[in-house]
Each structure stands twice: as structure tokens, then as C-alpha cells.
Amino acid sequence: MQQHMPLDEVLMIIALGAYVVGALSLLAYFFSRDEWLKHLGIPLVIAGVVAQVAQLVARYEITRIWPLLNLYGSLSLFSVVSVAIFIYFAFRYRLWFAGGFVVALAAVFLAYGVTWNEGTMPAVPSLQSYWAKIHVPLVVASYGAFMVSFVVSALYLLKYYYERALGAAGALERYAMAGGGQATAPDVRAADFRVRLDAPNIASAAAAGNVTAQWFNTMPSLPQLDILIYRIVAVGLPLLTLGIITGAMWAHEAWGAYWQWDPKETAALFSWIVYAIYMHLHTRSAWRGVRSAWISAIGFMTIMFCYFGVNLWISGLHSYKV
Amino acid sequence: MTMLRSYYEEFVRTFGNVLFAVCLLLVWGLMTLAGVVVEQGKDPAEYFSAYAPPLARLILRLNVDNIYHAPYYVGIIGLILLSLAVCTFKRVIPARLPALRPVKIDKIPLNAAIDVPQDEGSTRARVEQFFRDRGWQIRKREFDGAEWTFADKHNWARRGVLVAHVGFVIIAAGTSVYWAKGFSGDMPVLVGQTVEVPHRRAALRLNGFTFKVQPIMTKSGMVYQPIDYVSDVTVTGGNGASKRETIRVNHPIDIGGTLFYQSSYGFAMKFLVTHDGIRSPELSGKTYFPGDTVTLPGGSRQIEVLQFIPTVDRQTGQPSSDPRINDPAVALAASAGGQTTPPVVVPMRTWIDVGDGWRITPQQYVMVSGLQYRYDPGVPLVGIGAFVLLAGLVISFYFLPARLFVCVTPQTRGCTVGLAAMTVKGYDIFETQFDELQAELRKALAPPEQRRTLSFAEAN
Numbered sequence: 001m002q003q004h005m006p007l008d009e010v011l012m013i014i015a016l017g018a019y020v021v022g023a024l025s026l027l028a029y030f031f032s033r034d035e036w037l038k039h040l041g042i043p044l045v046i047a048g049v050v051a052q053v054a055q056l057v058a059r060y061e062i063t064r065i066w067p068l069l070n071l072y073g074s075l076s077l078f079s080v081v082s083v084a085i086f087i088y089f090a091f092r093y094r095l096w097f098a099g100g101f102v103v104a105l106a107a108v109f110l111a112y113g114v115t116w117n118e119g120t121m122p123a124v125p126s127l128q129s130y131w132a133k134i135h136v137p138l139v140v141a142s143y144g145a146f147m148v149s150f151v152v153s154a155l156y157l158l159k160y161y162y163e164r165a166l167g168a169a170g171a172l173e174r175y176a177m178a179g180g181g182q183a184t185a186p187d188v189r190a191a192d193f194r195v196r197l198d199a200p201n202i203a204s205a206a207a208a209g210n211v212t213a214q215w216f217n218t219m220p221s222l223p224q225l226d227i228l229i230y231r232i233v234a235v236g237l238p239l240l241t242l243g244i245i246t247g248a249m250w251a252h253e254a255w256g257a258y259w260q261w262d263p264k265e266t267a268a269l270f271s272w273i274v275y276a277i278y279m280h281l282h283t284r285s286a287w288r289g290v291r292s293a294w295i296s297a298i299g300f301m302t303i304m305f306c307y308f309g310v311n312l313w314i315s316g317l318h319s320y321k322v
Numbered sequence: 323m324t325m326l327r328s329y330y331e332e333f334v335r336t337f338g339n340v341l342f343a344v345c346l347l348l349v350w351g352l353m354t355l356a357g358v359v360v361e362q363g364k365d366p367a368e369y370f371s372a373y374a375p376p377l378a379r380l381i382l383r384l385n386v387d388n389i390y391h392a393p394y395y396v397g398i399i400g401l402i403l404l405s406l407a408v409c410t411f412k413r414v415i416p417a418r419l420p421a422l423r424p425v426k427i428d429k430i431p432l433n434a435a436i437d438v439p440q441d442e443g444s445t446r447a448r449v450e451q452f453f454r455d456r457g458w459q460i461r462k463r464e465f466d467g468a469e470w471t472f473a474d475k476h477n478w479a480r481r482g483v484l485v486a487h488v489g490f491v492i493i494a495a496g497t498s499v500y501w502a503k504g505f506s507g508d509m510p511v512l513v514g515q516t517v518e519v520p521h522r523r524a525a526l527r528l529n530g531f532t533f534k535v536q537p538i539m540t541k542s543g544m545v546y547q548p549i550d551y552v553s554d555v556t557v558t559g560g561n562g563a564s565k566r567e568t569i570r571v572n573h574p575i576d577i578g579g580t581l582f583y584q585s586s587y588g589f590a591m592k593f594l595v596t597h598d599g600i601r602s603p604e605l606s607g608k609t610y611f612p613g614d615t616v617t618l619p620g621g622s623r624q625i626e627v628l629q630f631i632p633t634v635d636r637q638t639g640q641p642s643s644d645p646r647i648n649d650p651a652v653a654l655a656a657s658a659g660g661q662t663t664p665p666v667v668v669p670m671r672t673w674i675d676v677g678d679g680w681r682i683t684p685q686q687y688v689m690v691s692g693l694q695y696r697y698d699p700g701v702p703l704v705g706i707g708a709f710v711l712l713a714g715l716v717i718s719f720y721f722l723p724a725r726l727f728v729c730v731t732p733q734t735r736g737c738t739v740g741l742a743a744m745t746v747k748g749y750d751i752f753e754t755q756f757d758e759l760q761a762e763l764r765k766a767l768a769p770p771e772q773r774r775t776l777s778f779a780e781a782n
Contacts, residue, residue: 230751261357
């Protein structure tokens with residue numbers, strides 16, 4: 001007798017497929033700027049999100065267990081939330097240029113999550129709480145936001161260092177010749193702050209036909225990228241704060257203390273501190289830009305450590321793998 | 323006095339500096355990370371087995387094995403609170419948008435000049451109405467005969483950082499309340515045992531304990547998943563009134579403000595100890611926990627109770643991974659004269675000969691409910707602080723205090739509206755909004771026929 005694949009696994013394959021093809025389309029869009037690739041990628045990515053939400057619902061319907069309480073479930077939620085947050089920012093701030101990278105990362109995490117699928121497992125006593133439905137989505141949503149901010153930070157850093165690699169000497173003059181008119185350097189500074197802070201070397205190299213420079217040149221300016229990172233971190237940090245707070249409330253109910261200095265709690269606190277440092281430094285103009293982008297990128301590394309490092313390598317109260 | 327003042331000023335300058343605060347946060351973060359990487363509260367020998375001896379010595383000497391309670395960890399949090407307080411009074415509270423004074427509009431990065439073919443008075447009125455309709459608070463001032471209009475939005479949100487800082491302080495205060503007045507601890511209770519509730523005139527009796535484990539076949543093999551731990555207790559208050567309660571994970575009970583939680587479970591053992599066939603009442607009457615020793619009289623011989631084994635694999639005679647109680651046994655090790663024998667698995671109700679006529683028979687196991695108790699009067703304060711902190715973050719991230727400077731200058735034909743914008747977070751963050759705002763203003767100030775053309779052009 002032929003055995004049918006469960007509905008949730010079919011939906012998972014559809015979601016994964018949609019993400020992979022969507023990511024490839026958006027990556028091709030990033031490099032070619034052919035609009036049709038973007039118009040192909042967007043519906044695919046949205047279809048991936050819809051399929052994944054349906055997968056989570058189907059899994060719940062089949063198993064009657066919230067599919068968030070192990071690495072498979074949380075990674076699935078992580079990828080769908082990061083893509084959903086990305087879609088919001090892409091529509092709101094025209095962020096589609098970063099789509100290929102975000103969706104590709106989400107697909108990688110989802111594929112890795114699938115390897116942890118051990119079948120249906122009821123929750124251990126400490127996870128049998130309504131707090132699981134509040135705390136886990138909040139924390140995972142913050143991780144998703146930080147992943148999007150990480151991608152934009154990485155693109156910022158690539159653009160910044162490419163700009164530097166092109167050489168600082170005579171940059172403004174070259175820019176002025178390529179497209180900025182006859183303005184001298186001080187005039188350019190006074191006339192348009194966007195030029196002052198952006199990438200004149202890339203602009204001139206793009207005008208001269210450098211393909212890589214043309215990719216970077218069609219991205220938002222460095223200050224605009226910096227603000228984008230800030231806006232995304234400003235979504236992630238309150239979510240992480242709320243996640244830690246709800247986690248503390250749950251811990252108070254389950255373990256008798258709202259804070260146990262468990263490795264997961266302290267790793268989350270460390271990530272929170274890194275992003276708090278980001279927010280403090282972003283208040284100072286001298287620290288905006290490349291330094292802030294580095295801190296945002298490091299922040300995501302701490303998130304990854306908190307997510308995988310603590311779950312897989314360090315034993316504690318949060319060691320829920322399967 | 324002058325010297326004191328200069329010290330004070332230096333202190334305020336240092337602790338009020340954002341970069342200093344960031345350095346403190348960084349140190350705090352790194353210490354926290356050290357506590358994640360280095361396992362906390364272990365036996366010194368475990369550090370020596372896990373790390374190279376010099377590193378293990380360093381870990382122990384620097385208290386990294388218990389870093390979150392080390393004086394320097396508490397100290398750095400204290401310094402952060404101090405810095406936060408100084409920053410709040412020195413920077414956050416005084417922080418404000420510039421005074422209502424004229425500015426050189428073209429020197430502000432976010433600026434625009436809009437030529438309007440209408441008179442100055444009606445244009446000014448329309449500009450004010452335009453901003454008022456969009457929720458801007460309008461104020462007017464006259465400087466050297468020129469009238470300036472100042473439009474503010476979300477000015478109240480300047481207090482967001484202050485609110486976040488206050489939240490942090492409230493959390494710290496709540497934590498201190500626990501240190502001052504709270505208490506907590508672990509309480510393993512045997513089935514049938516009655517214990518005093520610490521600091522309360524009450525007693526708790528464990529009537530029974532049950533646990534439920536479900537065997538599940540996963541893709542990588544059998545997993546025994548714990549499903550439920552339940553303690554059935556009777557609480558007797560100071561007035562003698564008794565009440566039967568159930569304690570489960572996630573469902574603590576409250577005894578006079580002290581919460582009791584289900585945290586773990588275990589097993590204790592009773593043995594029949596005989597010497598030449600005669601029961602030793604002293605050794606046989608005791609209840610032994612894993613780690614306890616049975617010291618046999620008349621020598622240095624000791625029997626260590628290693629662990630209770632719920633199920634012994636019948637084929638191998640070794641402990642099974644099944645935590646359910648099927649074929650229970652006890653692992654014992656004997657030591658004498660400084661030598662210890664390898665562990666031996668002794669099934670229940672079978673005896674083991676330990677020499678010199680001594681026999682030990684594991685006779686009965688008793689379930690132990692691992693309860694935790696905690697009295698923390700600081701919890702409400704910590705909860706309030708957490709939400710105040712969150713509110714502060716939301717205010718400071720999502721509400722941008724901004725000011726527009728508007729000056730209408732008469733020209734030979736009509737007038738020019740000069741517009742500039744400042745925010746407390748720089749210019750870049752407001753760039754898109756400013757572009758949209760000035761485009762809308764241009765449209766609103768355009769003559770009616772031009773407005774129609776614009777709309778038509780936009781529609782296409």
C-alpha cells in the first residue's frame with residue numbers, strides 16, 4: 001500500500017522550494033536589476049510564507065502540539081518570521097535589493113531545522129504552559145528582525161569597504177566629474193549632505209562602467225542603509241526585551257524564580273546588552289555608519305550563539321533540541 | 323572646596339559620558355558571556371578536568387565559576403546604575419530641541435525653499451494650517467520684524483530614554499528588595515514526610531508523588547519523554563486548618579506568600595542490613611538518598627548508595643534508559659581501606675554479600691518530590707520596571723521628536739517659504755519624511771489649476 005506523505009511535510013517542501021527559487025530570483029535581481037526578476041521573486045517569497053504558516057497550522061492540527069517547542073519548530077518559526085519581517089520592511093522601505101540574501105538565509109535555517117524533525121513529541125512538563133505561545137514567538141520574532149538587520153548591515157559593510165577599496169584620494173573630484181557637476185569638494189559638502197556621507201568612489205566607478213560598483217550604486221546610500229539597520233534593530237530590540245520579560249514571567253511560574261542565571265537567559269542578556277550598546281552609540285553621529293553596522297552584525301552573531309550554541313552545546317534549563 | 327568641586331565635575335563628566343556608559347555595558351556583557359561559556363557552580367575538580375590547570379586556577383581565583391554573584395559583577399551593575407543616573411540628570415532630562423530662535427535655513431541639511439505666487443499673509447496662514455492638519459504643534463515668534471513659525475511633533479517623546487532608564491532603576495530596586503527581604507531554597511520531601519514551611523507557621527505533608535513518562539518512537543530511536551510531575555500535598559496553617567493541594571510544574575502553590583514549585587523528583591532507598599543473618603535495626607531503619615553511605619560497624623567498610631535504577635535491562639543486567647519503574651535496582655559501591663570496588667547493580671529484594679557476614683538487601687524505594695520555595699516581595703516591582711523599560715524603548719524608538727522651522731519671505735511676485743527640519747536623532751532618519759512633507763506642502767501651496775495638473779500628472 002502506498003503511504004502518503006503527511007500534509008505538513010508537503011507544505012514544508014513547498015515552502016522550502018518557494019524560498020529557494022524566490023531567493024535565487026531576488027539574488028539575480030540584486031546583480032542584474034532586471035525588474036521582472038523582482039516581480040517573480042516577490043510572489044514566490046510570499047507564497048513561501050503562506051505555505052509555511054499553513055505548514056505550522058497543519059502540524060498543530062495533526063499533532064495537537066504547538067510546533068514551537070523544539071529546534072525543528074522554532075527554526076521553522078524563525079525562518080517564516082524573518083521572511084515576514086523582511087517583506088514588511090521591503091514594502092515599507094523598498095528593501096527588495098536585500099531579499100535574495102535574507103530569503104536564502106531563511107531557507108538555510110529552515111532546511112537545517114528539517115534535519116531536527118524527529119516526529120511528534122509531546123512537550124516536557126516545563127513547556128506545558130500558555131507562556132510558550134507568547135514567549136517563544138516573541139523571542140523568535142526578535143531573532144528574525146535581527147537577521148534582517150544583519151543582512152542589511154553586511155550589505156552596508158560591503159558597500160563601505162568597497163568604497164574605501166576604490167580609494168579615497170580625489171574621490172569627491174572624481175564624483176564631481178562623473179555626475180556631480182563642476183562643484184568643488186567643499187561645495188559638494190555644503191550643498192548635499194547625502195553626497196557628503198555617501199559613496200562618491202562607487203558613483204564614479206559605476207559611471208565608468210564598473211559592474212560591481214553599479215550593483216552597489218543602485219543600493220540605497222550608506223546613511224539610508226544605516227537608518228534602515230536602525231529601524232530594523234528598533235523592531236528587534238523591543239521584541240527581545242518583551243521576550244526576555246515574558247520568559248522571566250514564565251520562569252517565575254515554572255521554576256520559582258524569574259531569573260535563574262541559566263545559560264540561555266544570560267546569553268539572551270548578552271545579546272540584549274550588545275543591541276543596547278548599538279542603540280546608545282547610534283545616538284552619537286560619530287558612531288553611526290560603519291561602526292554601528294559592525295555592532296549590528298556582531299549582535300546577530302551573539303543571537304546565533306544564544307540560539308544554537310546554548311541549545312546544542314551548553315546544557316541548561318533551555319536545552320530543548322528535539 | 324574648589325578641589326572637591328573639581329572632583330565632582332570630573333565625576334559628572336566621566337559618568338555622564340555615553341561612551342563611558344557603553345564601556346561599562348561592554349564589560350558587563352563580557353562578564354555575562356564568561357558566565358555562559360564557563361559552567362557555573364561546579365566542583366573545583368570539574369574545572370581542572372575541563373580546562374588546563376592554569377586556566378582552571380584563574381577561573382576559580384577570579385570567581386568566574388560563580389561570576390553572577392561575584393562582587394565585581396554586582397559592582398559593574400552598580401557602576402552602570404550610577405552612570406545611568408548621572409546621564410539621566412546631565413543629558414537625558416536637559417536634552418531638548420533647540421530654543422525657538424531663527425536659523426539659517428540653507429545651512430540645515432534638511433531644507434527646502436518653495437516659491438509661492440501669493441501674498442505672504444495668506445501663504446503663512448495656509449502653511450500653518452497645513453502643519454496643524456498633520457498634527458504639528460505650531461508656535462510663532464517674531465525676530466527683527468520677521469515672523470517665524472515653529473512646528474513641533476512628538477516633543478514629549480524626548481522623555482522616552484528617561485522612561486527606559488527609570489524602568490531599569492525600578493528593576494534594580496525590585497531585585498534589591500529580594501536580596502533584603504526574600505528567601506528561597508530547595509526542599510526534597512519524601513512521600514509521607516511532613517516538613518515545616520520556612521519562615522511561615524505552616525507545615526507541608528507530601529501525601530504522594532506521581533510522574534508520567536511516555537515512550538515515543540522517533541526517527542532516531544526510542545525517547546522517554548517526561549509528561550507530568552505531580553505532588554499531592556496537605557498544607558496545614560498556623561491555625562491548624564488543613565488544605566489539600568496539588569503542585570505541578572508551571573502550577574506552584576502559595577503558602578502565606580511563599581511559593582512552592584515542582585522542580586524535580588528522585589528516589590530514596592531503604593535497605594535490610596543483616597550481620598550473620600541478624601537484622602541491624604540501626605542501619606535498616608534509615609532512608610538513604612543517592613550519595614549517602616552505609617557505614618558498617620567494626621571496621622572502615624562503607625557502602626555508598628550511588629543511584630536508584632528504575633529499570634534494569636534484563637539482557638545485560640545494566641541500567642536501562644527507561645525511567646519508568648519496571649525492574650528497579652540500586653547501584654552500590656563498597657569501599658574499605660581507601661579502595662573502592664566498581665559499582666554493582668543490585669535488584670530490589672535481592673541481597674549482596676559485602677564481607678564479614680554483612681549482607682545488604684535493597685528492600686523498598688521511596689519517591690522524593692523535589693520542591694523549591696521562594697518568597698520574593700520584589701517581583702511586582704521588577705514586573706513594573708520591566709514594562710516601564712519596554713515603554714521607554716517603544717517611545718524612544720517609534721516617536722521621533724522633530725522641529726520644523728518655517729520662514730515666509732516676501733518676494734517681488736509672491737513669496738518664498740523657507741523650510742528646515744531638525745530632529746533629536748540627526749537628519750538622515752527624517753530624510754524620507756521631510757521629502758514627503760515638502761512635496762505635499764508644495765502641492766498644497768500650488769495655485770488651484772497647478773494642483774489639478776499635478777494630480778493629473780501623478781495619476782498617469
